[in-house]
Amino acid sequence: MSDLAALATPVAAPRAPGLPLSGYAVCLGGIVWREGLRFLSQRGRFFSALVRPLVWLFIFAAGFRAVLGVSIIPPYETYVLYEVYVAPGLVGMIQLFNGLQSSLSMVYDREVGAMRILLVSPFPRSFLLLSKLVAGVCVSLLQAYVFLAIAYLWEVEPPLHGYLLLLPVLMLTGLMLGALGLVLSSLFRQLENFASVMNFVIFPTFFASSALYPLWRMREASPLLYEICRLNPFTHAVELIRFALHGQIEWTALGIVSGVTAMLLGLAFAAYNPSKGLMMRRGGPPGAA
């Protein structure tokens, strides 16, 4: 046991309080690596996440194409197929589902234990939560690009530099939606199953946005709904994705999405702060009590 005694001597353990930067990199790398491994071992989750937007693209968009003509609106310079219009919205949907699902599962179901393990790490809690969000975004990136590759065969053919510009944009929008999930997990005790999250969060967020129809269409239908859609941060995320995919940056949307992301991250960090927030009020996540 002498080697173990050597192991037990505090050679590497007391990194604190000045945890080295390399330690942060190792920690972030490990969290992303684990998410990737889990993702590979749960292929069912990947396919259902992919089938959902493809069903919208193949069936809904085909049916809608005849009903809804999309006039020439930026960033498009010509009339576009409805499939082309809806594809960025569906990329947003992938991230919306992924963000809420991964954040809420951290608190509610099988991930409860993993959350406890994550939070006993000596690194600052905000860093741990951010790393966890980044790991979730990486998975959603993969889903989004596979979706776009399939959509390419369906005549959704954005320019090559659009795909590149999309990468940082999706990092940002993914963070916003993941942070939204974290905040929701702390606010609503009742949203314990994913079905109610779909009804009360995902569907309203998705439908009251520019994902499926241009907002001017909405204005014709109802000025009030139009205003709601314009206030919906998801609308701006979708527009940011739409412009990026066509090689452009929508600065207003970028500003709004950045601001909302910062705000939601701040709220999420506060909610998980050990001195205040949900953990203390509740005595931890259910299942741990």
Place this chain on the structure above:
Amino acid sequence: METDGGPAALSVSGVSHAFGARRALVDVGLEVPAGAFTALLGLNGAGKTTLFSLVTRLYDSRSGSIRVLGHDMRTASAAALSRLGVVFQARTLDLDLTLQQNLLYHAALHGIGGREARARAARLLARVGLAERARDPARDLSGGQMRRLEIARALLHSPRLLLLDEPTVGLDVEARRSLLREVRRLVAEEGLGVLWATHLIDEIEPGDRLVVLDEGRVRASGVAGEIVARSGQGSLEAAFMRLVGEAPAGDRAA
């Protein structure tokens, strides 16, 4: 194996905590010396899990202080957390991942990566007798083996304090015994401070340090054998029942 004059592995003093109107812990104080097996005995709902949540800083206590080897959990949490290892009551392994992957992930959470992490993982898997299972998914392990893997994981970053929250729940008699043996050996050979929460009296030996928790209060603490002697009862079970205000099983009205 007492570290001469050094701070206790864990020192809790004056800790109270409430959830709304419910007082989960009231002025709790206890010490886990280095190189000692300390049992935290209490019925379900006595406040053991709340205490564990505070000591692992899931949230901060509203009053009092918690120190791990002298490092305050609130003001020096990184130093305190890097010196403690924990086995939670609920299973916290990634079942789809292999044993080695589970350990490497945990090493990363403590900033240990690369060759160093793999070397530690290999050594600890050998230590808990799971070396040849390194590449199997954790799902394939028995309940007792999972617990041993969780202990290996908790030791990966060389903590000096090991916390275990009812680790034998759901294990058969043989697995319970071997787990206890394993942990007692860690205490004896490596001078770890261990806090072992349980509601099972037969897991405690007369020479163990014992803290009895009931309704969020410490009812007794000291060496188990002495607590029994002081109570004037014939067994630890009888002493415990008296301490928590219940009549011994034999006297209880039907």
